[in-house]
Amino acid sequence: MEELRSDDPRRLGRFALLSRIGAGGFGEVFLGQEDSAAGRLAAIKLIRTDVAESERLRPRFRSEIEAVDRAGGEGIPELLDADPAARRPWLATRYIPGPSLQRLIDEAGPLPEDTVLALGRGLAGTLTDLHGAGLYHRDLKPSNVLVTRTHPWIIDFSLVRLAADPSLTVTADAMGSFQYAAPEQAGGLGRAQGPADVFAFAATLLFAATGHPPYSGRNQFDIRLRALTEPPDISGLREGALRELITACLQFTDTDRPSMDRVGAVLAAAADTARIPYPPPALRVFERHRDELRSVVGPRADLLDREEAGGREQPTSRPRHGPARTAAPSAPGERWVWHCHDWIRVPPRLRGDMVLTVTAAGILYWVDYRSGRPLWRLDLGAPVRGGMVPAGDAVVLGTADGAAHHVRQTSGGLTHARHRFPAAVHAVGWAGALHGVSERLLVAEGTGVRLLDLRSGNRRWSVEDVGAVTGRPVVTDTTVVCCTDRGSVLSLRMDDGIRVWDADLNAACPAGATPLGDTLVVATADGRVEALSRDTGRGLWTTLVGGTVHLPAVGCDGTVAVATTEGAVTALDASDGRPLWTATSDGRHPRALDVLADGSALCVADQDGIRLLGMADGREGRHWELPAASGLHPVEGGLIAVGLDGAVRRLTLGTAAVPTRS
Template sequence: MSPQRNTGPGPESELPEYAGHYRLESCLGSGGMGVVHLARSTSGMKLAVKVVHADFAKDPEFRGRFRQEVAAARRVSGAFTAPVVDADPEAERPWMATLYIPGPTLSDHVKRNGPMPPAQLRRLMAGLAEALRDIHRVGVVHRDLKPSNVLLAEDGPKVIDFGISRPKDSELRTETGKLIGTPPFMAPEQFRRPREVGSAADIFALGSVMVHAATGRGPFDSDSPYVVAYQVVHDDPDLTGVPEDLAPLVLRCLAKEPEDRPTPDELMRELRSAAASYDTQAFIPPQRANDVPSPEARVEEPRRRHGKRPLRSVVLAGVAIVLVIGAAVTALSVGGPTPASDAATPRTTAHGFHAWEAKPTSGGGAAQCSYGAGKLLCTQSRQVFALDPSDGSRLWRHTLTGVEGDGPPVLSGGLVQPSTSKGRHLEALVPSSGRTRWQRNMPAHGAVRASGGMLLITGTDGTVTGVNGASGKAEWTGRIPGQSTPYFTSFAGDTLAYATSTSDDGSSTHVTAVDPDTGDVRWDAHLDGSLEPFDTEDGSVYFLSIDPVYGQTKALVIYAPVSESTRTMVLPVRRELARATVHAGVVYLLAIGGSLDALDMGTRKRLWHLETSVSRGSTPVVDSGHLYFSAADGRLLAFDTEKGRLVGQTPPRLRTNSDRVMAALPEPVLADGHVYATAPDGTVFAVDGRDPSRW
């Protein structure tokens, strides 16, 4: 693909071809902050990738604001937003990737189709109340909820855009006293006392959004932003055209004083009483869904209203009111302990195990760990370190040069292999000391996967090289038949590596099982559907069956290569961004939003279902009686696998203003009855897996 021309401001003549590992396929929108691209992950998932303009990438203040956007988007990723998949605020051109969700903005929908009917209005209001509940629950105030920031997806509205609309507007004033905002969707306190704005401002904005959805205009309407600002603070809202059964609730949302407005939970209770009359029809017909780009892939443009001048962000000079920047976010306090010392802190629990926690490095973000050679091996930013699993003391630390850890280290060929697909070379370390045993150059934009004692390196031309993990020498080089650019998946205890590719229409998946020692193909299969392998057990491969349009998991598939047979279990409810593991024939499926299912693949029945209230969790791990996963706020949770109930959880450990986002939350590590986990504040900790109730 040739580089794309930049259509936004800035001197650069061409846009990058890649953002991290993601190839940028087409430009979806451009504006003051940067350019948004349609991209695909290695598995084929559609993403919307924001890439900051080169000029702004050089500005430290703007980089700080972009980190704020990433941190806020990360914290609110869930069922009611466009979930963050990956980000790199420190890249030469900072970028953030979110799930691409087909559907128009509310602004576009009203512009094209006119006001919404009453049943759809109730569905919209309920969905936005649910979204704000989850956003506020993780300590974020959106502060710029408006029709262009509401995406009408097939499964309900999504709230997007937790970033900044212009650079250098992070303070309450600008260099000339000019202040920026969109008055019709701002609360009175945003004009009167902006430093005290809280979550109730989002409820006021919700009321204004509902009036727009019902009438095509706002509750305060004027061509002059000065007049609108005065109306918001002093005048009663105009609810003409709002359905009678919704008008009282909308009016409560538009109360002048924050304390007089309902909370999201109160809104949902009010709306639940009318649930029987809800219209469950999607906001947009399915045939239109692919024609409308996701607004996460849009940059704010003028939106024309019926019979009015364009509604736009306006600049007010010399006015004693504050119009804060579009989509600024305010972080609320986040609970949980923040250890101040790098030293391990042991705590004796039942069974004589000493629970501990430590901060092994000063680097930010959650470490990613694995267990090998009797040690806990971790990567954090450009640091690789080994911890004593008994007490958390650091045994050694190694700084990576020219590479950056991307996933937990693995033990291959008896050496520690930091996952370094973001770097220029591979580096293998001695597990007893952390010293470098060998280095090897990586191809540009290449990918590496450890499988047994081998490292499989895939170049952009599709050539695969099998490198001996012990010596660093290439054992074989070649192509994998039928796989144009094979990216491999491997699983603990499995001697094979798996390459998958999905047809363009998502109707079939080609799976190739490769012997990593020789590159020989052991078996090859073409299976129905868009499939992603997630685990193996007893010689069979387990897949998630993904809807190729909306990215939801709709079924589970087992393929047994010996008999060349498949078994499919259709899920009772489709799941968003599901992560799964299998144990003794039971698949445990955790989705965005916190739904957790136990599914018996032998009987094809759901054993139990639980709503965990975790907005985003890691891949679950299972032992003989418990399931564990980490939450985005740093909690480790444990569930009884037989009864499906929560039996223990640790305190949150979420670092304030965290700007580190990973493609997936680090999953816990199980070893010798103990559970090792990491948190966004940099803590690594260990607890007794046999007694979660004492955590």
């Protein structure tokens, strides 16, 4: 561990940074402590500026966050929080108080066979569960394995691939370490899946047992050539069960390798203990690591060490694939809470007496509004992009695998229509039937916009090369308005896609446009709030609020409000942009913003929970301590809230004091 440098941040979200842990290809890793009674320690990965600004690499970090959350469970550190929209994105996972396997071998030397078999048994179980969740790690190596006295842990999911979404990391194979990469990865074939993890798993065990990887060389090019032309170096392995297993897993052809299920079964028979029998040199490495941690966090290091030695496991509130269940209400004003055990970041929707919510993994749930009981479940096959849009008695969604989904509940279950496109769908919209014209589905994919007839699935028109649409399109019977990553706001005619007007704002509008009668309100990435005429695109007023706005503006009764990532919520007069009030919160980063159904207060979700601010003066009148809340939907008398902890909650205002409009 190293002391923080002068240019290192001191805080990220709700975590105070304590020291540097290390660095990787995408950024630095810090030790942080949570602002809570428990004060949990976290390993926080902060992405480098050049990576954050890359249109190709930033989506990969979002995929890493989704993969860590979707993987969850024993052997993978729990995701505590993340901010993929920050200028320098970051994610925080539970800190594991142990060294990497790379450091352990470097300092203690190769491990005995029974120790390696026990480590392999733990790693195989984690990888088997990972593959069962439809995920492939694709960069398993000793530096990405942390070890404690009782468990091996897998970290760094930056090169993960979701089985259902091969488009996420097409070129990622070449970014791993060729010393441990399967031949299909070294060849850059873009098809590294489960068998590649089996190969890397065996290469990692080989290093643990011998101190060397299967391939070595002067540089990455030399190593890559050897991986494609020479057999792996297994010198130093004694005859026995470990050598047989490693040899089988290091086969050149992926179809010749055993599955992780088979590997796990072999190791279960070969490793006769659930504990890891470390030799004295390895135990001394653990002691040195604990001393380093003690110098930063004090006696807390000894407590963490004892917890790990006692076999501490992942919290039971986050089982990997456990059945969804309804939990008893735990917060004041909470009618019910239901956990789906997956990260939820898309705001929920209410369709009749059903709450619809979709997880980061792309699972769409129907939950009964009255009881909180889940009734329907639909796997969309890939993460959702662009949110969930009401479509009459149905919803439409876009997913990262290039599909637009139209889902409707019927008396017999769910009807699901999927429309395929070449690129990821990142925004969708819907227009109802009108004058003999059937329902229409607007799809933004790649840099184009298309309109489909929902009844036939035929394309009515396409507009190419307008830029990637940001936020949710504003759709009416006559026009569609889209914001693009090129800094423009574009109005197209619904009948034929002909451009009505194009306003260049010279800055991206991540949250899209918010309609307020005949006015469109747009917040730009550089802190401006712009009002445009909905008919002509003419600018009506401009107000500078400062900071970065990534949430859609909301409005009610002549007032429009915006929230910045720096924690300020500002209310403006919708007629002229005049600031009415600003409410600030130190260190809070708003995740969701909306207006109560009666228009009396703003609802703001951030790291501290959900708070209500009076529309008249910004005075705080109610607070729910729900720090994981990430999406809101106002309903009569309260809210539906969803969170990064996988919870869906129905909250009621009851008789609590709520600031009202004067």
